[in-house]
Amino acid sequence: MCYFRPEIEAISGYVPGEQPGHGEAVVKLNTNENPYPASPAVAEAIRAALDRGLGRYPHPLGQPFREAAAAVLGVPPDWILCGNGSDDILTIATRAFVGAGQLLRLPYPSYVLYKTLADLQGARSEEVRFEADWTLSDRFAAGSEGLRLVFLPNPNSPSGTVIPPQCVLEFARRLPCPLLVDEAYADFAETNCLDLVAEEEKILVSRTLSKSYGLAGLRFGYVVGQPRMIEQLAKVKDSYNCDALAIAGAAAAITDRDWLAENRAKILATRASLVEGMRRLGFITVDSQANFTWNVHPERPAQPLYQGLKQRGILVRYMNYPGWGDGLRISVGTDEQIDRTLRLLRELMASGK
Numbered sequence: 001m002c003y004f005r006p007e008i009e010a011i012s013g014y015v016p017g018e019q020p021g022h023g024e025a026v027v028k029l030n031t032n033e034n035p036y037p038a039s040p041a042v043a044e045a046i047r048a049a050l051d052r053g054l055g056r057y058p059h060p061l062g063q064p065f066r067e068a069a070a071a072v073l074g075v076p077p078d079w080i081l082c083g084n085g086s087d088d089i090l091t092i093a094t095r096a097f098v099g100a101g102q103l104l105r106l107p108y109p110s111y112v113l114y115k116t117l118a119d120l121q122g123a124r125s126e127e128v129r130f131e132a133d134w135t136l137s138d139r140f141a142a143g144s145e146g147l148r149l150v151f152l153p154n155p156n157s158p159s160g161t162v163i164p165p166q167c168v169l170e171f172a173r174r175l176p177c178p179l180l181v182d183e184a185y186a187d188f189a190e191t192n193c194l195d196l197v198a199e200e201e202k203i204l205v206s207r208t209l210s211k212s213y214g215l216a217g218l219r220f221g222y223v224v225g226q227p228r229m230i231e232q233l234a235k236v237k238d239s240y241n242c243d244a245l246a247i248a249g250a251a252a253a254i255t256d257r258d259w260l261a262e263n264r265a266k267i268l269a270t271r272a273s274l275v276e277g278m279r280r281l282g283f284i285t286v287d288s289q290a291n292f293t294w295n296v297h298p299e300r301p302a303q304p305l306y307q308g309l310k311q312r313g314i315l316v317r318y319m320n321y322p323g324w325g326d327g328l329r330i331s332v333g334t335d336e337q338i339d340r341t342l343r344l345l346r347e348l349m350a351s352g353k
């Protein structure tokens, strides 16, 4: 069969974390979803949008969300481009900046999707390895033949670590191309790079409502950039990439700042017990600024522990990065879910797993 572009047939495609059926009683700690229900204002706004009817196309740029987000973020609405999840934003950026044969840079290990996006584009990708302490060397900002775009997940996945804004700004100033800071987890961190957008045109900051707003099912993300950048990126998106219900729900979500603050506090408190519990079990657990932790045990292989947890109804993410190593990425659930996970891990390890 050779109907497809060679770059399509050559790749295996991005494989997201497992999604068990809704009927199954599984504790899901594998894709960094929020364990708590979203702000009630979201369902209300979606119901109101439904009542207005779905006969008309939505605003092509998601204007109601842009205005709501602008008020919260302190930037003008035309600095914001909406996406059908932030994965859509990453796709738009790759298509907009990186031509076939050109180069996309990403840190390693990080979000696996970035490389897939370059592959789909028929572009090359270059992985710059994190140092052992999850910092990035100056090589991350070096010029390179054909370099057109750099992705930086910040906080990073799977580590949950952060590159400080000052350092991000220095990287961007030295790079010959845009630097997209993927801030999917920034609401759980102590710092973020939003203010850098006004200082440096090359910096774009993407965010999602999937993690910190508990709306992974709604599919809504956005990118903040200087208006000249946003205007060009907008040419690349699908004409109506966000639907009317998502725009209404997302606008309500981002407006409810009290909900976000309360949710963040709960997640951070549970994260602290997760980190402490894992360390007590002998894991090397990195200090996390996200809603998950990265855990490597110096003696126990990760895969049997992942399997053991799965058999007992707890799904965490087993990650194996060639040339780097493997480990367990565990999302911060409710206190009860995390207690159960720690208890089961202790039992599994006591039984020799």
Ligand SMILES: *Cc1c(COP(=O)(O)O)cnc(C)c1O
Pocket (backbone or CB within 6 Å): 084, 085, 086, 087, 088, 111, 153, 157, 182, 184, 207, 208, 209, 210, 216, 219, 220, 221
């Ligand atoms: C979850 C995640 C995203 C994608 O989020 P969506 O908005 O659900 O598409 C993007 N980047 C990173 C690093 C993520 O972990």
